[in-house]
Amino acid sequence: MPSIQVRPASLRDAKAIAEIHVAAVQDAYKGLLPEATLDSFSVQKRQAFWREAIDLCEPQVMVAHIDNEMMGFVGFDRSRDKGTPSSTGEIWAMYAAPQHWDKGVGLALWDAARDGLQEEGCTKVTLWTYLRNERALRFFELAGFKRELNTTKTTEVGNVRLEELRLQRSLV
Template sequence: MQGGVPLSPLKIRWAEPDDCTALGRVHSEAYRSAYMGIMPEHYLRRNTAENRERYYREALEKGPEKVAILIANDQPAGVMVVGGSCDDDLDSSHGEIRSIYLMEGVWGNGYGTAFLGWGIERLAEFGYRNAALWVLEDNKRARSFCERFGFRKDGTHKTITRGKELVQSRYVTSLNPHNEV
């Protein structure tokens, strides 16, 4: 229950090839909602359901990462990609939440908390002792969300170009509360 309102039926599972169309739609819509006002509109419009569907189809067929789907009220409402860390300066004990996007209509209802928690549990099951993720500095909502999960900035930054230059900060956490990152 979140804010006195019961959560609607929620299902989280690994995505299958038949989910690619839904994954593409959820990712593109959630991406635009998450980055409106942060990334230029012309860039956000390029992130279409069709190109995201192609990405997920290839990821499910070839990629080493795993793709999860969140279903709320019998409708796809979130997508998450997890795997080993892509960063050369982190050792093999680090898994990574490579992306997590939820439809704006489910924000603030506890779904994101359930979804990220599920992803962190999967990383621990895969044998990772630590988790990392990257967050845009300008995305205060996402930074606050990750910090509530115990993720902390480790001082690593990178500049990416998404219609303009943006700074990402890396956040890390231990998956074992008695283990230092």
């Protein structure tokens, strides 16, 4: 079996990234968000977002693939949270295509993001995830992330309010 490769995303990857993003959100957030909200996620809108992100390198975007079959992506950069030191990085987004869940894609993407953040001089990394997103919480806790107390905030997605929690870990 060939191993998962991770490389920087190119503009040509934007559509595949958007397709993975939409499919993963629709699968992972079943039961968290109403069906109508999940159905409203658009590949076209996500493609425009990821094209711009790749073009501006904000965030940095890496893709995981085997034999050019796209399996997942990660976007990472400096933390967007107010008051965070410049040495704090953030995983802005990380998704694997549902058919590739539990195959090592997340670990390959996390390794690439960690290396990229360390190269940028980051000594700590954070991320936000929904409190009820048990799959993501389990993955990131296994990767050494800890829940930050008193960071829970409420976010509105569509017309649903969800609790988000920040996780963090050291990079040194």
